[in-house]
Amino acid sequence: MRHIAIVGSGPAGYYTAEAALKAFGPGNEGAVRVDIFDMLPVPFGLIRSGVAPDHQSIKAVSRRYEKVALDDRVRFVGNVAIGRDVSVDELRGLYDAVVLATGAPRDRPLGVPGEELGNVFGSAAFVGWYNGHPQFAQLAPDLSGKTAAIIGMGNVALDVARILAKTPGEFSGSDIVAHALDALADSNIERIFILGRRGPHQIAMTPKELGELGELDRAAPLVRARDLPDLREDEALEPGQRKSVSHLRAFAAAGEAARAGKPVTIDFVFNVTSKALHGAGRVEAIDLERTRLAAGRSVATGETFRLPVDLVVSCIGYRTVPIPGVPFDEAGGRFANEDGRIAPGLYCVGWARRGPSGTIGTNRPDGYAVVELVEADLAAASAGEKQGGAGFDALAAERGLDVVSFTDWKRIEEAETIAAREGAPREKFVDVGAMIKARG
Ligand SMILES: Cc1cc2nc3c(=O)[nH]c(=O)nc-3n(C[C@H](O)[C@H](O)[C@H](O)COP(=O)(O)OP(=O)(O)OC[C@H]3O[C@@H](n4cnc5c(N)ncnc54)[C@H](O)[C@@H]3O)c2cc1C
DSSP states (O other), rough: OOOEEOOOOHHHHHHHHHHHHHSSSSTTOEEEEEEEESSSSSSOHHHHSSOOTHHHHTTTTTTHHHHHTSSSTEEEEOOOOBBBBBBBHHHHHHHHEEEEEEOOOOEOOOOOOOTSTTTTTEHHHHHHHHHTOOOTTTOOOOOOSSEEEEEEHHHHHHHHHHHHHHOGGGTTOOOOOHHEEEEEETTOOOOOEEOSSSSSGGGGGGGGHHHGGGGGGSEEEEEEEEOOOGGGGGGGGHHHHHHHHHHHHHHHHHHHHHTTTOEEEEEEEEEHHHHHHHEEBOOOOOEEEEEEEEEEEEEEEEEEEEEEEEEEEEEEEEEEOOOSSSOETTTEEEOOBTTTETTEEEEEEEEHHOOSHHHHHHHHHHHHHHOOOOOHHHHHHHHHHHHHHHHHHHHHHHHHHHOOHHHHHHHHHHHHHHOOOTTOOOOOSSHHHHHHTOOO
């Protein structure tokens, strides 16, 4: 019998479990037991707390993970934070392999003066707020001002801009949490700047998500034709990027007419870098410096200007949270690893391995590849019977940990479904106590 602990129940964790069931299934090593730990009482990581609430078809991938979760050989061990409740070394003593799938939940700092001002948020916090992550549910961003600045030109920036721009009616069928829906309904924001360090050819926005900005009820994008490179230069782009840029061209061509009658403008500002934030307690302005492209990189020009803003959300990437005893790559913001191996018996996968890039599906080959490493290391190691889940249960009882099982989660989910407003799939619990209580 092989015992595998996976820390983190997001996509990377579940794909790793799926791969382990296949690799160590009947006909191979005979038997495997997989425990999937999560610090929250609810599973699925960013599928629940990152993917936009108005993109329910993407969130539906969790049904695939549920199949894995319901396998007899797999347990969900929720409400247990590794590194706080139980150490990685303790897990390594109990399991043949420990795979860290803890994601990259910490915002990369902007690194400019004024970052600590009120109403300046990283996207992990802001997205966590509208998605009901217990850590950020109390964020209470002030949406009473007229202007928001979103820093970064990736898909997360698009999500944040779209969520800020939508009418309450456009959230029907979504699982945006009630506190965010109410706050957005009262929002005064009229101009949403999306600020990028580089130009239109360097955006990291996928075509479908970018195209959505052209279909909003009360908001329309503003792209200035003068910012776009010569059309012929698009030919050198890979097809997906060319399609994204063609959306920018369509927004520019639609011009003012497309914005008529739409009180909210989503304004693309290319080739700027943020230098400082100003305000008395709360942010009031951002200093920007114009940049130019040199060999694909942005280079500062020395030309600065100030933009009045009432809210800032930086969407410039994420870092993994270090865990005591696990080597960390400070520059990369993730666990130090070689293709997923930290040390024999200790691995990492998903965003905790490679940083915050790619789609949900990118984590699948990651999970399968790390299980190949586990197989190879176990084949080379001398067989010693580890205690696995039974050993963990004894430790949890000794420490008085309140472990949440997958059956408990299904009860929490049922309570969320029952509480849903009309047309919504669920109304999420936004604090751990309420989740635990709903378990019954
Ligand atoms: C705002 C946003 C929107 C996105 N939208 C899309 C999209 O529309 N389409 C798409 O393809 N991709 C999207 N992505 C990317 C996708 O969410 C990621 O590729 C994926 O979630 C990464 O999976 P992961 O398992 O590595 O990390 P995560 O999903 O972050 O899962 C990590 C899990 O580990 C748990 N954890 C962390 N630390 C500990 C600890 N110490 N002990 C126990 N548990 C712990 C966390 O609670 C969490 O459940 C989006 C990402 C973001 C941030």
